Amino acid sequence: MTQNLNVFINATRFSAAPTMHVDAFSHAELSRALAFHRSIPGYAPTPLVSLPRLSQRLGVKSLHVKDESARFGLKAFKVLGGAYAMAWHISELVGEDIGKLPFEVITSDKVRNSIGEVVFATTTDGNHGRGVAWTARQLKQKAVVYMPRGSSEERLAAIRREGAQASIVDMNYDEAVRMSATEAEKNGWLVVQDTAWTGYEKIPLWIMQGYGSLMLEAMQQLHEVPPTHIFIQAGVGSLAGMVQGMVTSAWGKDRPKVIVAEAAVADCLYRSSRNADGRAVAVGGDLATVMAGLACGEANSIGWNILRDYSTAFASCPDFVATRGMRILGNPLPGDPAVISGESGAVTTGLLSILMQSPAHTATREALALNEDSRVLVVSTEGDTDPQRYRDIVWDGEIPSKQHP
Numbered sequence: 170m171t172q173n174l175n176v177f178i179n180a181t182r183f184s185a186a187p188t189m190h191v192d193a194f195s196h197a198e199l200s201r202a203l204a205f206h207r208s209i210p211g212y213a214p215t216p217l218v219s220l221p222r223l224s225q226r227l228g229v230k231s232l233h234v235k236d237e238s239a240r241f242g243l244k245a246f247k248v249l250g251g252a253y254a255m256a257w258h259i260s261e262l263v264g265e266d267i268g269k270l271p272f273e274v275i276t277s278d279k280v281r282n283s284i285g286e287v288v289f290a291t292t293t294d295g296n297h298g299r300g301v302a303w304t305a306r307q308l309k310q311k312a313v314v315y316m317p318r319g320s321s322e323e324r325l326a327a328i329r330r331e332g333a334q335a336s337i338v339d340m341n342y343d344e345a346v347r348m349s350a351t352e353a354e355k356n357g358w359l360v361v362q363d364t365a366w367t368g369y370e371k372i373p374l375w376i377m378q379g380y381g382s383l384m385l386e387a388m389q390q391l392h393e394v395p396p397t398h399i400f401i402q403a404g405v406g407s408l409a410g411m412v413q414g415m416v417t418s419a420w421g422k423d424r425p426k427v428i429v430a431e432a433a434v435a436d437c438l439y440r441s442s443r444n445a446d447g448r449a450v451a452v453g454g455d456l457a458t459v460m461a462g463l464a465c466g467e468a469n470s471i472g473w474n475i476l477r478d479y480s481t482a483f484a485s486c487p488d489f490v491a492t493r494g495m496r497i498l499g500n501p502l503p504g505d506p507a508v509i510s511g512e513s514g515a516v517t518t519g520l521l522s523i524l525m526q527s528p529a530h531t532a533t534r535e536a537l538a539l540n541e542d543s544r545v546l547v548v549s550t551e552g553d554t555d556p557q558r559y560r561d562i563v564w565d566g567e568i569p570s571k572q573h574p
């Protein structure tokens with residue numbers, strides 16, 4: 170392992186005049202998504218787990234983990250976005266506001282018969298596609314799902330079990346996104362992609378707003394007292410962009426500090442943040458990392474603009490950061506509950522632990538004002554979505570973190 174953990178403090182741009190509006194992530198907008206999700210049978214807020222012993226050990230005041238492994242039985246937060254965007258699309262076909270179309274109505278035979286067949290197409294590392302496939306099944310519609318080279322067979326099988334036509338293609342994530350958009354165009358399918366690019370913004374914005382439900386739930390669980398720091402992981406930056414947009418909209422200058430964590434091999438936001446002209450930088454190649462959900466080398470254009478203007482820091486995290494986080498959460502200190510957190514889910518806990526405990530990161534810790542007054546929120550965005558991989562890492566010690574600073 171040659172890679173190091175690198176953190177860039179976004180101070181230069183932080184003080185510059187922001188250009189991005191965050192109204193799309195206001196409380197009112199995100200509440201519409203939450204109202205829709207609440208209408209889905211089986212809906213329950215995912216747990217917000219407090220880890221007092223760990224926070225004491227790390228030297229922060231409190232640490233809360235929003236545990237998305239419990240989301241609709243799908244083990245990841247992603248369905249929040251796909252389901253909301255697909256519902257919006259159908260509500261537009263029907264000509265009704267989404268507020269008037271709860272899940273029961275949108276999945277009814279009446280709506281199905283009135284709109285006819287819709288084929289939803291997407292590219293995924295696993296979690297997003299599973300959410301799209303699950304939603305398509307509820308809507309009695311079809312889903313075509315592509316997965317990049319190196320994708321997990323277990324994750325592929327989980328998507329097929331939801332009834333989708335799913336396959337692994339010999340391309341990286343970003344190439345597969347472009348291919349699926351072309352295939353969709355040819356076949357008249359609707360692209361439900363969890364990232365935006367110029368000219369493709371409507372559906373990804375709905376997806377980002379859909380993710381907002383997890384933040385509204387977390388704030389309710391925190392009795393509306395904002396944390397001082399939020400650590401959030403990013404692939405393309407849709408989730409992180411929503412988090413940053415939401416806290417900026419809600420608290421303005423008094424917002425929590427947001428620290429964005431990426432997989433080092435796919436650290437497009439970290440690299441973009443260091444790019445003097447503020448334009449997004451793409452990362453190519455195989456993007457091989459245990460953090461499958463974060464293996465995306467091209468930023469969401471909406472998310473990047475918000476993160477560039479408002480985020481506190483960007484971290485480029487080698488795999489050992491994620492595996493350390495998985496082991497910490499799965500093997501708690503006495504008195505703390507265990508959280509089953511997958512590779513992409515645990516990287517933020519791993520990052521916090523290293524920043525707080527490693528002498529090599531003292532300056533970063535101080536620059537971020539991470540100390541005994543800090544109230545930290547992390548989101549465990551997935552559970553053991555690849556159970557065998559989870560055991561290889563947590564039981565058998567794959568990708569050790571001991572020797573790394």
Ligand SMILES: Cc1ncc(COP(=O)(O)O)c(C=O)c1O
Nearest residue numbers: 403404405406407408462550551
């Ligand atoms: C488990 C998990 N966490 C985090 C992310 C990152 O989200 P985004 O691509 O919006 O940055 C993903 C994306 O698929 C994911 O599956």
